[in-house]
Structure formats: structure tokens, C-alpha cells
Amino acid sequence: MPEDHPPARDLQTRLKSYEGRPAAVSATGKDPVNLPMIRHWCEALGDAHPAYAGPEAIAPPTMLQAWTMSGLGGPGGLGGHTGRAQAYDELLALLDASGCTSVVATDCEQEYLQPLRPGDEIAFDTVIESVSERKTTRLGTGHFVTTRTDVRVGETLVGTHRFRILKYAPAQAKKTPPRPRPVVNRDNAGFWEGVERHRLLIQRCTACAALRFPWLPGCAHCGGPDWDTVEASGEGTVYSYVVMHHPPFPAFDPPYAVVLVELAEGVRMISNVVGTPYDKVRIGMPVRLAFQSYDGDLTLPVFRAAERDVAEEAAV
Template structure:
């Protein structure tokens, strides 16, 4: 498809923006204690806010109450099916869910009847990924509880034409995106209104941890409310940077030149360690381990925070291991 053809096709896709994806949807079950219990057990969440006579549902269950299950829903619009069929006709026959965003407007409680409407919010221009070439489709679902606005759920998929597989024995590494200096660029972090303050701190070489002002519980990653007492009020404390490796994995495949275990361009694309670091303040975060070879990382390894500039426009908090 030429550039002009791609632009014209994208205009056809954009004509679907604003059209309904689902109308007058109704949750198959009211918010109920059994589903809340199963969710909390699966997530290992023991917050008292989700049990007892004043229980609320975990906010991240927002989508669970709208799902159609194996039998599906009857409220899906023809516009959404037409959009997917149009992409199918252009060879974009594969689909993968990429990410979702949620906004919480009021707590859901057992007994609430959930209804929803969804709209096709946006269709991206043609994008090329490692999976293949296609378009990102974002839907926005407005969720109500007993008729009151309860939350907004945005869900994004990539509808794509699968990339050709290289011949066995002749596999070539894809060329990575590069920054202004010519060095490979890492993927950008997702920054939104809930974690903006964290990234503002990173720019000032501060690792900021949220702290509930009602019960003083620290939390990471950043969340809009306390998972211990449900208070929405919080401030921040700056981490000392001291920590230990609580758990880790070593990434071998797929190779990606923007990540390196030894901070040496000659080693770009080699294995590297990703660790769950337990900070002295009592919270855990995921980051890279630097300063020691990936095969020397161990549980209990002492680490110290540092800020690593990974390309022209991105600096990240990482942890330098103290080799024994």
C-alpha cells in the first residue's frame, strides 16, 4: 500500500470514530461478594475494604462486571463489526490486545446493577510493529451503577497483518528505532495523571513513593487511592535508594539492542536482568540491575538506586548491584 493509499484508507477508518461499539449494555450479574472474593484471592489482595457489610469491589474489577463471557453480549453494534471486517479485507486478520486505561468515578458495591455504552474512540494511522503492520483501535466504555456514572474503561487492540516469518536458519534481527545520537531507543513509559508526579521526580533524580496520609501506608506503583484503608489522600516520601533483590528474571529472547546488561554498546542486545527490588521503605518496584553481570544477580543482592540515561530523551531509575 502506497503512502497515498494508506492515507485514504485511514480516512475510511476514521469515519468510524464516534460511532457506537455497544449500546444499552447490561452486566450479566450484579456486583456480588462471590466474584469479589474470587478476584481478591487470585490477586492476593487482603484489603479489608473488600469484605464485610460496607465492602466495595476492587476498582480494577471495573471491566469484569461488563464482560459477556463465552456466550457474549447482544448489545454489540454493527459499526464495530464493520470496522473489523474492513481491516480484515486489507489483510489485517490478526488481533492482539495492547493496553487499557480506567478512570473510577464512584465505588461499586454488592447489589449494584451495572450498565454501559461503548464508542469507537479512535483508529490510528497505519503502524508497523514486530508483530506486523496494522491499526490501533481504541474503544471507550462508560460504565454506570444503578444509573450513576461509575467509571470509564478504554481498551485498545492492534488489528494487523502478520509480518512474514524469516526462513529458518536465516533469522535477522529487526532494526530498532534510534534516537538523535543514533543509539537504539527504549520503549517510552506510559505517563498519565496517576503517575505524572513519579516521573516528575525522576527528572529531578528523586525516587518518590506515595504515602497515605490517613494510615501512613507507603505504596508503589502509584495508585489513585490507598489499598489498605481506601483513602484518596496522600503525600510522597523520597526513597533512600537502598534495597535488595527480592526476585528476578534474566531476559534472553527476544534480543533488543536498546537493553544491555553491561552498559557497553558492544554488548547491546545481550541477556539482562530484570528484578523486583524491595526498597528499605517497604515497597517493591521492578527495574533493571546494573553494575554486575546478569548471571551474578541473586535474591538478597544489595542494590543502590541510580539514574541511567538510556537515550537522548529518557532517563530511568535502575539499581546498581554490589558485587560480593
């Protein structure tokens, strides 16, 4: 065995030794909490809640991680935050040396304790919370690394962000690689159960009747925790789209269009337009919901060009 690939037991012991060690110490945000970033965030998500605008504005709670990000310059570079600890770089280097050279973000959890307001200067500490034993996934075998970031304004803890990545050795390519599977959890299980029955379900707050997508545990408009569902009609239009050329990803054949569809009910969702060449997709294109099966056991909601749009294309 090569020297840079330590035995599994020794490697696991070394990986576990990083648990509890800092990944960032007394780091500071690249920018104060500010209205332009809040506005860009809300415009991108289509969130027009009045709490996020005006002289008494607060930042959307889900922006918690945004204020800690160092930007393209990286930690300490081009104005990026300082405070990154050597232990995290050592851990990633150890995983690289063991053959786990690829990385994918898997999930995050956030806890909000206090609202952030424009002008707040944030500081944070990040700890390596856990490193899993070697796991086998569809992408390959590797280790899940979880970090916990405590975000503060002054001495006040305002939120906690847990972020989990998988550092893995890519699996051998297959002739027909399967589609990635969605992450199903307690917050979105009802949505995927509906998809299995070929129903596109949208959450509706029972307190204020606001619709929301993707599924969330609480209402972003009134904060109410209770909800029911309405079934989407299936009509929509392409609100925006991008054409993916690179990087290539198993089970996908670039170039292909990834679309943001605005449903007739007013919410938006990310999907694909099938049956239409990527260079024929355009903003404002009417589409209709369809359900497509992949790999024999995966059903996904997709969209097809509406009949009137197809007729227009043929006329041209």
C-alpha cells in the same frame, strides 16, 4: 496500490463510521464477583486493606476490568462471556487489511460509581468511542482505538472503563532502536521529574501517612486525596522476578530479568538489575538504586546488586 490497502482518505472515512457502534452488547462476566479472585489480586499487589477481606468485603475498585474479561477461551468459548459485537471484529480486520497488523495497549481510564461485592453478577455494554486519524509513533504509524465499557449490576451502573489500543504498522527496524518512553501524565509527572534529578520519590498520604507506589491520585488506604513525597533511601531486595526470553522487543536483548524490588520503605516497584547476569538474579537479593541513561535523553531508575551480595557471589 493493492486492493486491500484503501486510500488514506477512504480508509479514515470507513474507520470513523465505526464510532458509536457496539463492541459488546448485553455481555455478562465469566464469573460472579468472588473472594478468591479478590484475594489473588490483593496478594499480587501487596494490598492488605481490610475492606477487601471478611464477610463485608468489597472488591478493589481497580479490578473493574477483571470482571469483564473473557479469559483464554475468548468470548463465548470455554466459559467466556458472550455478547461481543461483529462491528469490533470488522474494525480490527479493516485495520489489519490497511497494514496495521500489530497492536499494543496504551492506557485506560476508570470511573467508579458503586462498590462491587462478592456474589454480584455483572453485565456490560461496550461501545467503540473513537478511532483516531493516522498517527506516527516510535513503534510505527497507525490508529488509536478507544472503547468505553459501562459495567452494571442489575440496572445499576457501577463503573465505566475506557480502554485504548494502538493498531499500527511496525516502523522499520533500526540498528539501535530507542528504549520505549514512559507515559507521563498528571498523576505521575512528579515522579519522573524526580527521576530526572536522580531522586526516587514515593507518595505519602498526608491524612494517614501510608506510602504508595506507583503514584496514584488518591490513597488506597483511607481515600484521602492529599499527599506529599518522601525520597527513597535506595536500599531494597528482589521480591520476585521473571526472565524474559520471548517475544523479542526492540531495544531489549533477551534473555533478561525483570524484577519486582521491595524498597526499604515497604513499597514495591518493577525495574531491572543491571550489571548482574540474568541467571544470577534471585529472590531476596539485596540491591541498591542507580540511575541509568538511555539514548541520550532518557533516565530510568534501575538497581545494582548491593556490595555485600557481590562479595557473597565472589566467595562462592
